[in-house]
Amino acid sequence: QVELQQSGPGLVKPSQTLSLTCAISGDSVSSNSAAWNWIRQSPSRGLEWLGRTYYRSKWYNDYAVSVKSRITINPDTSKNHFSLQLNSVTPEDTAVYYCVREDSYFDYWGQGTLVTVSS
Amino acid sequence: QAVLTQPSSLSASPGASASLTCTLRSGINVGTYTIYWYQQKPGSPPQYLLRYRSDSDKLQGSGVPSRFSGSKDASANAGILLISGLQSEDEADYYCMIWHSSASVFGGGTKLTVL
Numbered sequence: 192q193v194e195l196q197q198s199g200p201g202l203v204k205p206s207q208t209l210s211l212t213c214a215i216s217g218d219s220v221s222s223n224s225a226a227w228n229w230i231r232q233s234p235s236r237g238l239e240w241l242g243r244t245y246y247r248s249k250w251y252n253d254y255a256v257s258v259k260s261r262i263t264i265n266p267d268t269s270k271n272h273f274s275l276q277l278n279s280v281t282p283e284d285t286a287v288y289y290c291v292r293e294d295s296y297f298d299y300w301g302q303g304t305l306v307t308v309s310s
Numbered sequence: 311q312a313v314l315t316q317p318s319s320l321s322a323s324p325g326a327s328a329s330l331t332c333t334l335r336s337g338i339n340v341g342t343y344t345i346y347w348y349q350q351k352p353g354s355p356p357q358y359l360l361r362y363r364s365d366s367d368k369l370q371g372s373g374v375p376s377r378f379s380g381s382k383d384a385s386a387n388a389g390i391l392l393i394s395g396l397q398s399e400d401e402a403d404y405y406c407m408i409w410h411s412s413a414s415v416f417g418g419g420t421k422l423t424v425l
Contacts, residue, residue, distance in 0.1 A: 228414070238356065238405055240414035253412045289355055295369065296346055300355035 213290030332406030345389030
């Protein structure tokens, strides 16, 4: 059974960096069949895919065009987790953030972290 | 114009069928895409229901009843989620999704009310 456990602050100041981590159990971040995604959800923007990291003999990343200039998703094989960094946040980045495994489809989701961007 | 457009709400009676549409933006041909469908209930993340590309290329989620099925309407350039024999537990938000240019794109969701 795969479990994803998210951690990170729930409050970030405008212009600062949002950082979240997703710890994986029951699978490996280096899996050759899975990809590791971040998806957020807010009333104003709905469900929004942010990006993913995956290993297929080497590491790859895909990012949404809307955040491409501000986002980094990194795997950490020593800790079997992956992280999200979103720079220069604004109140529009306020949302529930989910880490999600993708193996043919989005099958396992983290518990969600409400991140509020406010001074 | 959004890549995927879904009606914001739909109501149907218990025992009836509900057809949820997901219309692709003009210029994006539904025939070349796999449409994914997710169900979300309050307080929980979305859950995978099924994906549909064609009758020979589809995948039902584990434990998802067969009364949930997918199809396409090429004339409307849309993917369709059909729910037959509606039950009160089917009341939820439903999202369609595609992979478009190596990025996942979600529709705005349809709130299904069963009353």
